[in-house]
Amino acid sequence: MRSASDLLNLDDEFSASELELRARVREFVDRRVRPHIAGWFDRAHFPVELVPELAELGLLGLHLPGYGCAGGTAVDYGIAIQELEAGDSGIRTFVSVQGSLAMSAIHKHGSEVQKQEWLPRMARGEVIGCFGLTEAGAGSDPSSMTTSARLEAGEWVLNGAKRWIGLASIADIAIIWAKTDEGLRGFVVPTDSPGFTATPIEPKLSMRASVQCDIRLADVRLPEDAVLPGAVGLKGPFSCLNEARYGIAWGAVGAARDCFDQALSYALERRQFDKPLAGFQLTQQKLVNWALEIQKGQLLALHLGRLKDAGRLQHHMISAAKLNNTRMAIEIAREARAVIGANGITLDYSPLRHANNLESVRTYEGTDEVHTLILGQHITGISAFRA
Structure with missing residues (x-):
């Protein structure tokens, strides 16, 4: 259905398949988000039960090719994101953090082993990821981060803290960016690693149907191959x-x-x-x-x-x-x-x-x-x- 705000018939600029995707995501939002979003927002509740449904729609890593991802176009991804945010930013944020940040980091910079291990399960919603870059003192200027990683006896040891990290308390893996002797590197960190702690930031006046967290890293030890090999620097x-x-x-x-x-x-x-x-x-x-x-x-x-x-x-x-x-x-x-x-x-x-x-x-x-x-x-x- 065309919105009254479409004064220029911009729907005509989309292909039939793009409009069909929009209709599917819009129907999902109308059926599964709109009837409940007021309560979720009021209770500061992220509906994790929607994750398998978002995966079934092919929205997790929608724009990524291979590894069980939908391989859609950039416009496909934009259309889906637009409909999700018409429901609520919190629902859109989940798909964005999962696909555009965590999955994208592995897809762009990960080893073949990392891609095969994580991306298919993330596309199916079986594994949730988060993306740890921002720190309390390093927001707009991530180069000033203090989180560090050092190689010690064949293991990476991570120490530091991250803030405003979406999904961290419900995530299975975290992409953590840390300073090393060779520059800024990214790491795939299972969130059940000893020394990893994620704490939801509460109370909030915004993004209440979503999850943002503080992360603490206290001597988190990872195998040498936990580093993303394709990324060095900002x-x-x-x-x-x-x-x-x-x-x-x-x-x-x-x-x-x-x-x-x-x-x-x-x-x-x-x-x-x-x-x-x-x-x-x-x-x-x-x-x-x-x-x-x-x-x-x-x-x-x-x-x-x-x-x-x-x-x-x-x-x-x-x-x-x-x-x-x-x-x-x-x-x-x-x-x-x-x-x-x-x-x-x-x-x-x-x-x-x-x-x-x-x-x-x-x-x-x-x-x-x-x-x-x-x-x-x-x-x-x-x-x-x-x-």
Whole structure:
């Protein structure tokens, strides 16, 4: 079903198979997420029971070829992510962390043995992964991390701490990035390893239907082959972050579209001064402005997807889309809550829930400021990150 925000018939820009995928994921969200998300958000509960269903839909590692993964296109992945985030950012985050971060790290940088051991089971949802890069003192600047790994008698010994690590307390493996004598390296760490501890961060005002954790690593010992052989330096984790950032550009459009649809439905039904709210000029102006921004965000995400599938996507383009679309979505979510009025502060309606979630989405995988400076460096040729 076409949203009223599709002023330009952008559905015509998608293939039949892409629209079929969108319909399948949208039906799943309508059936399994929307009826329950208010309760999950209220109780700060991540519905782990959805994991096998997400796997059955082929959404875990959707864009990765081989190893039991669906091998879909970048646009396929974006479409699925957009529909999941229209339900809730927390559900989209699970698929993003599992596929674009943990699975992507192994797929891009792992040995053949690591790929065969982990990726098929992760695609089936039998193994959950997390991605440990951020630290309490190293967010936007991961090069300042203090987590370390040293090779000692044929074993890696990891020490340090990570923060804001999605899924860590329910994960079976963690991709941990640590400093070594040869530079930054990634490690596949079973979460039942002695010395590994993951603690959910509570209470939260955002991403409540998701899991974010503190990780402690105290003399965690791993075999020598636990290291990801294909990644040395920051390019390793950044290649995975770009996958996640690309997905966010699509997901934010889904959240914005859901806010638009809910506010429009409410405005058509709610009557004040003997007419529907939708009949007032100020309300119509809001709806028009939102629809225009959603259309631009959709075009931007789709253009990125087509470029990615053609092998022509550049890093600064991802920053442009992530910055623009999250900024657009959070403004629409806030204004849509205002159209719904006092009722909008309840969990009967989605915009304020989306707005709260988007505060996190806007921050992780690069803040507005970081992406602004990435674009500024691209435009001027001058890095503003360091003196």
